Amino acid sequence: xxxxxxxxxxxxxxxxxxxxxxxxxxxxxxxxxxxxxxxxxxxxxxxxxxxxxxxxxxxxxxxxxxxxxxxxxxxxxxxxxxxxxxxxxxxxxxxxxxxxxxxxxxxxxxxxxxxxxxxxxxxxxxxxxxxxxxxxxxxxxxxxxxxxxxxxxxxxxxxxxxxxxxxxxxxxxxxxxxxxxxxxxxxxxxxxxxxxxxxxxxxxxxxxxxxxxxxxxxxxxxxxxxxxxxxxxxxxxxxxxxxxxxxxxxxxxxxxxxxxxxxxxxxxxxxxxxxxxxxxxxxxxxxxxxxxxxxxxxxxxxxxxxxxxxxxxxxxxxxxxxxxxxxxxxxxxxxxxxxxxxxxxxxxxxxxxxxxxxxxxxxxxxxxxxxxxxxxxxxxxxxxxxxxxxxxxxxxxxxxxxxxxxxxxxxxxxxxxxxxxxxxxxxxxxxxxxxxxxxxxxxxxxxxxxxxxxxxx
Numbered sequence: 001x002x003x004x005x006x007x008x009x010x011x012x013x014x015x016x017x018x019x020x021x022x023x024x025x026x027x028x029x030x031x032x033x034x035x036x037x038x039x040x041x042x043x044x045x046x047x048x049x050x051x052x053x054x055x056x057x058x059x060x061x062x063x064x065x066x067x068x069x070x071x072x073x074x075x076x077x078x079x080x081x082x083x084x085x086x087x088x089x090x091x092x093x094x095x096x097x098x099x100x101x102x103x104x105x106x107x108x109x110x111x112x113x114x115x116x117x118x119x120x121x122x123x124x125x126x127x128x129x130x131x132x133x134x135x136x137x138x139x140x141x142x143x144x145x146x147x148x149x150x151x152x153x154x155x156x157x158x159x160x161x162x163x164x165x166x167x168x169x170x171x172x173x174x175x176x177x178x179x180x181x182x183x184x185x186x187x188x189x190x191x192x193x194x195x196x197x198x199x200x201x202x203x204x205x206x207x208x209x210x211x212x213x214x215x216x217x218x219x220x221x222x223x224x225x226x227x228x229x230x231x232x233x234x235x236x237x238x239x240x241x242x243x244x245x246x247x248x249x250x251x252x253x254x255x256x257x258x259x260x261x262x263x264x265x266x267x268x269x270x271x272x273x274x275x276x277x278x279x280x281x282x283x284x285x286x287x288x289x290x291x292x293x294x295x296x297x298x299x300x301x302x303x304x305x306x307x308x309x310x311x312x313x314x315x316x317x318x319x320x321x322x323x324x325x326x327x328x329x330x331x332x333x334x335x336x337x338x339x340x341x342x343x344x345x346x347x348x349x350x351x352x353x354x355x356x357x358x359x360x361x362x363x364x365x366x367x368x369x370x371x372x373x374x375x376x377x378x379x380x381x382x383x384x385x386x387x388x389x390x391x392x393x394x395x396x397x398x399x400x401x402x403x404x405x406x407x408x409x410x411x412x413x414x415x416x417x418x419x420x421x422x423x424x425x426x427x428x429x430x431x432x433x434x435x436x437x438x439x440x441x442x443x444x445x446x447x448x449x450x451x452x453x454x455x456x457x
Contacts, residue, residue, distance in 0.1 A: 214420025
C-alpha cells in the first residue's frame with residue numbers, strides 16, 4: 001500500500017522534450033555537455049530521485065555519502081540527486097514539462113501503466129551487463145517487463161504481508177511460539193486461546209478505515225485464492241464478489257462475533273493496532289516485517305517479544321519499489337543510471353557487508369526477513385552477511401522465511417486506493433454489525449468498484 005509505514009512502505013507507487021532535456025544537461029553537466037550527457041571530459045551527469053528529505057537527517061547523510069563514494073569509484077559519472085519519489089499526481093506534469101529525472105523511482109503498481117504508455121525506456125540491451133542481474137528474483141523482475149519480455153526497470157525493494165505475533169502471549173496461552181499458525185483455522189484457534197487470557201487481551205485485530213481496511217481485505221481475499229480485480233475482454237472488473245471474498249469476510253465475522261476474539265473496539269487503523277501490540281495486549285495481526293522495529297522503538301519493547309510467519313493460504317499482498325528510466329535518456333545516461341542503481345541498491349556482498357555494519361552501528365535493525373531481492377546463492381550469501389551483523393533475533397522470523405517462498409505475492413489492483421475506500425465500508429459493516437449481510441455487501445461494493453475500474457486503460 002502506498003504510504004504504508006516502514007520498509008518500503010508504506011509505509012504502499014515520461015518523456016522530457018528535447019529542449020528541456022538539453023537545458024537540464026547544460027545545467028548539470030556544464031556548457032560542454034552533449035545530447036548524450038557527456039561533457040568535454042567524457043563525464044556523464046544523470047539526474048536521479050529518491051534522495052531522503054532533510055527531515056530524515058541520518059538517511060540523507062548516508063545517501064550523500066553513497067553518492068560521493070559512487071562518484072569516486074566511477075569517475076566518469078556524476079549524480080544530480082533530487083528529493084522525492086513516485087507521485088502519480090505530479091508525474092504527468094513533470095513528464096510534459098521536461099522535468100522528469102533520468103532515473104526515477106516507482107512503486108510496483110506503476111510499471112505496467114508506464115510501459116503501456118511508453119513513459120519508460122526499454123533497457124533490455126543494457127541490463128545484461130548489470131552485475132547480479134541474473135540473480136534477481138524472477139518474480140520481482142516480472143514487474144518491470146512487458147508481454148514480450150522486454151525490460152524497463154529494476155526492483156530495489158520488496159515486502160509482503162505476513163502474520164506478526166506476540167511470542168509471550170503465545171506461550172501464556174499454551175501455544176508454541178516456534179510453530180505459529182499456518183492456516184486461517186489455526187489463526188482462529190490461536191486467537192480464541194489468547195483472548196481467553198482476559199484482562200483486555202485481544203487475540204487478533206484488523207484495520208477497517210482510512211483505506212487500510214480495504215488494503216488488508218485485499219490480502220485476505222488473495223490468501224483465499226481470489227482476486228480483487230481482473231481484466232476481462234480488455235476491461236478491468238471487480239472480482240471480489242466471489243467465494244474467496246465471502247470466505248474472507250466470514251472468517252472475520254466469526255472471529256469477531258462468534259469467538260469474540262477480536263475485541264469490542266473496532267474501526268481501527270495501523271497506529272491503533274501497533275499500539276495494541278506495543279502494549280502487550282494483542283496476539284496477532286496482519287503486517288509486514290517493517291512493523292516490528294516501529295513497535296519496538298515507539299513502545300520501548302524488545303525484538304525478542306515478536307515473531308513473524310507467512311500469511312496463511314495461497315497468496316498474499318505485497319509490493320515494492322524500483323527504478324525506471326526516462327524514455328528520452330541517451331544510451332550513455334541509461335548505462336550510467338544502471339550502474340548507479342546496481343551499486344546503490346543491488347549491492348554486491350562486499351558492499352552489503354559495509355552497509356550492514358554501518359546500519360548496525362547506527363542502531364538500524366539488521367536481520368529482518370525483507371527485503372529479499374535475490375534468489376539462490378546470491379541471497380544465501382546476503383543472508384549470511386545479515387546474520388553476521390544481526391541485532392534482531394533472526395530465528396523468530398524463520399517461519400516467515402521458510403513458508404513465504406511457497407505463498408504467491410500479488411501486487412495491488414489498479415486504482416487501488418479508490419477500491420480500498422469501497423472495501424473499507426465492507427470491513428466496517430462486518431466488524432461492527434453482527435447481522436451484516438456479506439453477500440449483499442459484496443454485491444453492492446462490486447457495482448461501485450466496476451465504476452472505479454471503468455477508467456483504467
